[in-house]
Structure formats: C-alpha cells, structure tokens
Amino acid sequence: MPQVRIVGEFEAPLGGIAPAQLYAPMARRHMELYGTTSRQLADIAVTTRYHASLQTDATTKQPMTIEDHKASRMISDPLRLLDYSRGSDRGAAVGSVHRTGPGP
Numbered sequence: 001m002p003q004v005r006i007v008g009e010f011e012a013p014l015g016g017i018a019p020a021q022l023y024a025p026m027a028r029r030h031m032e033l034y035g036t037t038s039r040q041l042a043d044i045a046v047t048t049r050y051h052a053s054l055q056t057d058a059t060t061k062q063p064m065t066i067e068d069h070k071a072s073r074m075i076s077d078p079l080r081l082l083d084y085s086r087g088s089d090r091g092a093a094v095g096s097v098h099r100t101g102p103g104p
Contacts, residue, residue, distance in 0.1 A: 020084065021076055023079060024075075024077060028078055031078060038070075042069040042070065042082075046064050046069060049064040050063060050064075060086065
C-alpha cells in the first residue's frame with residue numbers, strides 16, 4: 001500500500017501514528033477527488049454496524065442511525081467517533097525486560 005510509505009516518511013516523524021490521524025487525511029483526499037460526502041461516510045458506518053450486529057457474538061447489537069453518526073464527536077476531520085470500529089479483541093500485552101548481568 002503506497003500510503004504506508006508516505007505515512008512513514010511524513011506523518012510518523014510528526015507524531016501522526018494513531019488510526020484517526022492516519023486514515024482521516026486519506027478520507028479527506030477521497031472526498032476531494034471523488035466528491036464523497038459526509039453522508040456517504042455515515043451510510044458506510046450505519047451499514048457496517050448493521051451487518052456486524054447480525055453476528056451472534058457481536059459486542060454491539062444496538063442499531064445506529066445517520067443522526068447518531070452526525071451527533072457523534074469529530075475525532076479527526078472528516079472522521080467521527082462512529083466511523084471507527086470498537087476495539088473488540090479484548091487483549092493486551094505488556095513486555096518487561098530485567099537485565100541481570102552487565103549490559104553492552
């Protein structure tokens with residue numbers, strides 16, 4: 001994916017490494033190039049939430065509306081809170097190193 005190289009070269013050195021910071025400029029560029037609207041982004045979020053809710057082990061069964069999407073807070077323009085998926089793996093890892101001998 002060519003955008004990964006660009007992110008690594010230009011955005012990561014400035015601290016832009018969170019998904020909101022990485023995908024928002026791509027979404028904005030898509031909007032500029034193809035005329036994509038905020039309403040269309042909302043349609044995507046509503047549709048994917050609906051299909052996800054059909055899964056028996058879905059973490060969110062509550063339906064989302066276009067109005068819910070519009071009312072959600074802006075995370076990184078043009079993407080709102082409800083444009084992002086919820087963290088659902090419920091996993092975390094912590095690494096720890098303890099040096100017992102002389103180091104390099």
